[in-house]
Amino acid sequence: xxxxxxxxxxxxxxxxxxxxxxxxxxxxxxxxxxxxxxxxxxxxxxxxxxxxxxxxxxxxxxxxxxxxxxxxxxxxxxxxxxxxxxxxxxxxxxxxxxxxxxxxxxxxxxxxxxxxxxxxxxxxxxxxxxxxxxxxxxxxxxxxxxxxxxxxxxxxxxxxxxxxxxxxxxxxxxxxxxxxxxxxxxxxxxxxxxxxxxxxxxxxxxxxxxxxxxxxxxxxxxxxxxxxxxxxxxxxxxxxxxxxxxxxxxxxxxxxxxxxxxxxxxxxxxxxxxxxxxxxxxxxxxxxxxxxxxxxxxxxxxxxxxxxxxxxxxxxxxxxxxxxxxxxxxxxxxxxxxxxxxxxxxxxxxxxxxxxxxxxxxxxxxxxxxxxxxxxxxxxxxxxxxxxxxxxxxxxxxxxxxxxxxxxxxxxxxxxxxxxxxxxxxxxxxxxxxxxxxxxxxxxxxxxx
Amino acid sequence: xxxxxxxxxxxxxxxxxxxxxxxxxxxxxxxxxxxxxxxxxxxxxxxxxxxxxxxxxxxxxxxxxxxxxxxxxxxxxxxxxxxxxxxxxxxxxxxxxxxxxxxxxxxxxxxxxxxxxxxxxxxxxxxxxxxxxxxxxxxxxxxxxxxxxxxxxxxxxxxxxxxxxxxx
Numbered sequence: 001x002x003x004x005x006x007x008x009x010x011x012x013x014x015x016x017x018x019x020x021x022x023x024x025x026x027x028x029x030x031x032x033x034x035x036x037x038x039x040x041x042x043x044x045x046x047x048x049x050x051x052x053x054x055x056x057x058x059x060x061x062x063x064x065x066x067x068x069x070x071x072x073x074x075x076x077x078x079x080x081x082x083x084x085x086x087x088x089x090x091x092x093x094x095x096x097x098x099x100x101x102x103x104x105x106x107x108x109x110x111x112x113x114x115x116x117x118x119x120x121x122x123x124x125x126x127x128x129x130x131x132x133x134x135x136x137x138x139x140x141x142x143x144x145x146x147x148x149x150x151x152x153x154x155x156x157x158x159x160x161x162x163x164x165x166x167x168x169x170x171x172x173x174x175x176x177x178x179x180x181x182x183x184x185x186x187x188x189x190x191x192x193x194x195x196x197x198x199x200x201x202x203x204x205x206x207x208x209x210x211x212x213x214x215x216x217x218x219x220x221x222x223x224x225x226x227x228x229x230x231x232x233x234x235x236x237x238x239x240x241x242x243x244x245x246x247x248x249x250x251x252x253x254x255x256x257x258x259x260x261x262x263x264x265x266x267x268x269x270x271x272x273x274x275x276x277x278x279x280x281x282x283x284x285x286x287x288x289x290x291x292x293x294x295x296x297x298x299x300x301x302x303x304x305x306x307x308x309x310x311x312x313x314x315x316x317x318x319x320x321x322x323x324x325x326x327x328x329x330x331x332x333x334x335x336x337x338x339x340x341x342x343x344x345x346x347x348x349x350x351x352x353x354x355x356x357x358x359x360x361x362x363x364x365x366x367x368x369x370x371x372x373x374x375x376x377x378x379x380x381x382x383x384x385x386x387x388x389x390x391x392x393x394x395x396x397x398x399x400x401x402x403x404x405x406x407x408x409x410x411x412x413x414x415x416x417x418x419x420x421x422x423x424x425x426x427x428x429x430x431x432x433x434x435x436x437x438x439x440x441x442x443x444x445x446x447x448x449x
Numbered sequence: 450x451x452x453x454x455x456x457x458x459x460x461x462x463x464x465x466x467x468x469x470x471x472x473x474x475x476x477x478x479x480x481x482x483x484x485x486x487x488x489x490x491x492x493x494x495x496x497x498x499x500x501x502x503x504x505x506x507x508x509x510x511x512x513x514x515x516x517x518x519x520x521x522x523x524x525x526x527x528x529x530x531x532x533x534x535x536x537x538x539x540x541x542x543x544x545x546x547x548x549x550x551x552x553x554x555x556x557x558x559x560x561x562x563x564x565x566x567x568x569x570x571x572x573x574x575x576x577x578x579x580x581x582x583x584x585x586x587x588x589x590x591x592x593x594x595x596x597x598x599x600x601x602x603x604x605x606x607x608x609x610x611x612x613x614x615x616x617x
Contacts, residue, residue, distance in 0.1 A: 004541050004573070005573050007546045008546070008573050009574055009576075011549070012554070012574055013461070016457065017464065018460060019456060019460050022474075023477060024452055027452065027482065027485075030478070030482050318584065321578075321580050321581055325503075328499050328503065
């Protein structure tokens with residue numbers, strides 16, 4: 001005997017009603033459109049690398065982090081073997097300017113070379129010979145003690161200035177004063193001495209002027225990285241969580257596709273520098289991430305039961321219903337929200353140290369504790385189920401390696417950007433074929449003790 | 450081929466919830482896109498038609514919920530004693546139901562209050578259990594039962610009206 005339900009169902013099923021022909025055309029058009037691919041990773045990765053490299057370049061060669069007066073000499077000087085000494089890149093290119101200034105008098109013994117804004121300036125004074133001698137003394141002093149301290153530099157600068165304060169006329173006095181001011185204002189803490197090895201006077205017959213071609217060297221006193229012993233660095237960052245091999249979420253009966261996703265992290269590290277090159281570093285950090293995987297149903301739902309019942313599903317979860325729907329759906333997408341707690345120690349090695357920047361690497365290992373906070377199961381075409389998994393809480397060894405870029409901010413603080421990868425020595429699943437890794441990019445502020 | 454084989458079936462699945470030709474076509478468009486995009490993830494386990502119908506059902510329910518800002522509250526759980534006679538699967542006289550045309554049936558369903566209509570369609574037409582309906586709609590099983598009974602009562606009342614009109 002037919003039930004009401006059968007009659008209603010029959011009425012609906014037997015009714016012929018079809019969509020318009022336009023529908024298929026619309027579907028075709030939509031399908032023909034190129035799929036929007038997830039480009040976030042491919043943008044995020046080069047952008048982060050660009051930021052790191054760009055930050056380093058600007059910090060080292062540009063004037064992003066320092067005032068213009070401090071950095072200007074960098075445009076005209078190049079490094080010499082002595083890391084505290086630089087020389088003009090191409091003094092010839094500046095000759096014309098000096099002529100235009102027309103401040104050079106005929107006395108070659110009265111030249112002081114200054115730097116102001118973007119150009120070399122000069123003033124007249126009669127004490128250039130004294131200057132040369134004095135600088136020569138300084139050079140000898142520098143060569144004896146290349147690891148000079150800042151206070152020593154200030155003293156040498158003060159002596160040079162002192163030497164200039166012996167003008168022989170009112171006009172020259174003004175010029176010298178102005179020159180000294182410019183010297184101080186222009187170079188500030190950057191250049192504290194000049195080395196005028198040679199001054200050539202070249203006759204320019206066409207212009208009927210004399211050209212000055214000094215061979216100038218100046219020392220740069222960029223803010224150096226404080227050689228602190230301890231660095232405490234809180235940091236935050238983003239991470240990319242993935243696995244090298246296929247995952248099996250609930251055992252080998254449910255092979256899963258390997259997928260990955262982005263997360264966030266934060267933590268604090270402590271670094272102790274044994275010397276200028278080598279240190280040790282301890283990190284304590286937390287990562288939050290979501291691991292996505294996709295499972296296919298292969299008629300072994302009963303094998304899933306012992307595992308899935310370890311998940312503390314919501315009260316509304318009906319396993320029988322879930323089982324039936326999974327069978328019909330054939331595909332289950334799982335999202336596992338996870339919290340990873342890391343503690344590791346690393347060897348820290350300075351690759352390259354500049355005056356205000358430092359590139360370093362670290363390598364080390366430690367322990368990672370994984371706590372799966374939430375599992376969300378989504379059947380194709382069905383609703384979601386949420387659960388907590390009390391089983392997935394375990395610890396395992398991890399290895400990690402990092403690349404650091406440090407930039408001095410103040411005497412007490414450095415900025416630290418780092419990227420690294422953490423490889424877990426084990427699997428958190430019931431099988432051993434899941435090898436997760438975490439790739440991260442962190443930004444921190446180091447406090448120096 | 451897939452479209453030609455199933456568009457009529459899936460159209461009906463969607464239409465009973467949406468009851469508007471153009472809107473149904475919009476939803477059916479999304480259903481086929483979903484099917485074509487995720488067909489590779491179908492592992493040949495379970496009924497393929499059932500899988501597609503599920504997608505169509507869920508897309509339609511989503512549309513229905515969005516369009517009508519529809520939400521069933523569990524206050525509807527209370528069932529008064531007068532409804533008990535509708536708990537039987539055969540709550541309507543077969544003759545009255547058989548006499549009803551497809552269009553008239555759809556009109557009645559269309560005029561049914563939203564909260565009854567959804568449960569009625571899921572239970573009577575799609576054959577889902579109350580537990581499943583409760584999960585899909587995020588309500589308690591009792592609410593689902595209550596709304597089904599009220600939907601049945603609504604249908605019965607409308608059928609009586611139809612038969613009176615026909616007798617006249």
